[in-house]
Amino acid sequence: AQSVTQPDIHITVSEGASLELRCNYSYGATPYLFWYVQSPGQGLQLLLKYFSGDTLVQGIKGFEAEFKRSQSSFNLRKPSVHWSDAAEYFCAVGADTGRRALTFGSGTRLQVQP
Amino acid sequence: DAMVIQNPRYQVTQFGKPVTLSCSQTLNHNVMYWYQQKSSQAPKLLFHYYDKDFNNEADTPDNFQSRRPNTSFCFLDIRSPGLGDAAMYLCATSRGSQPTSEQYFGPGTRLTVT
Numbered sequence: 128a129q130s131v132t133q134p135d136i137h138i139t140v141s142e143g144a145s146l147e148l149r150c151n152y153s154y155g156a157t158p159y160l161f162w163y164v165q166s167p168g169q170g171l172q173l174l175l176k177y178f179s180g181d182t183l184v185q186g187i188k189g190f191e192a193e194f195k196r197s198q199s200s201f202n203l204r205k206p207s208v209h210w211s212d213a214a215e216y217f218c219a220v221g222a223d224t225g226r227r228a229l230t231f232g233s234g235t236r237l238q239v240q241p
Numbered sequence: 242d243a244m245v246i247q248n249p250r251y252q253v254t255q256f257g258k259p260v261t262l263s264c265s266q267t268l269n270h271n272v273m274y275w276y277q278q279k280s281s282q283a284p285k286l287l288f289h290y291y292d293k294d295f296n297n298e299a300d301t302p303d304n305f306q307s308r309r310p311n312t313s314f315c316f317l318d319i320r321s322p323g324l325g326d327a328a329m330y331l332c333a334t335s336r337g338s339q340p341t342s343e344q345y346f347g348p349g350t351r352l353t354v355t
Binding site for chain 2: 131136159163168169170171172173176178217221228229231232233234
């Protein structure tokens with residue numbers, strides 16, 4: 128069964144600083160990887176996804192993520208964080224066999240300091 | 242705008258008193274999902290409908306039921322809520338259940354059990 132680990136429960140960065148949120152997955156075949164963002168009291172919004180091809184994927188709001196098969200990672204990055212980026216970020220993996228639902232990581236809460 | 246709507250946004254119920262949460266969508270997606278998200282945890286899939294076909298997760302308690310009377314609406318029924326059922330309940334939709342299908346989330350209903 129697939130699993131997702133987000134090692135950082137909480138991260139604080141200064142506005143304008145760069146950001147990297149870590150995500151490691153466990154899945155036997157090629158994973159389908161997603162990053163979602165959840166603002167307080169809101170549902171989840173898809174930031175970006177990776178299925179195949181170029182391992183560096185661009186998403187909305189200036190985010191990007193890089194798939195590294197050798198490290199089983201799919202880290203999310205942003206070169207310059209804005210105060211509005213403060214939210215909870217979830218990495219998720221989808222499977223192409225059997226159970227089709229997404230498996231989410233436990234999330235990383237991002238705080239942005241002025 | 243096409244969207245996923247959840248009502249109510251906040252629901253308070255008493256221990257053991259049945260409660261129904263509702264979800265509607267204007268996206269005309271054929272798949273609808275219900276997730277449970279407890280505080281500081283990842284969303285956990287309870288069940289989903291592929292058209293009218295109901296798919297229950299193996300570890301979803303019998304206390305949780307769902308109805309989908311038509312494409313647009315889906316309901317989550319909790320027959321006898323316990324204190325442990327207090328959580329955010331997220332509804333999501335997708336066009337198809339392929340692992341590449343993007344899921345669109347509603348804002349969630351926060352359930353409090355007193």
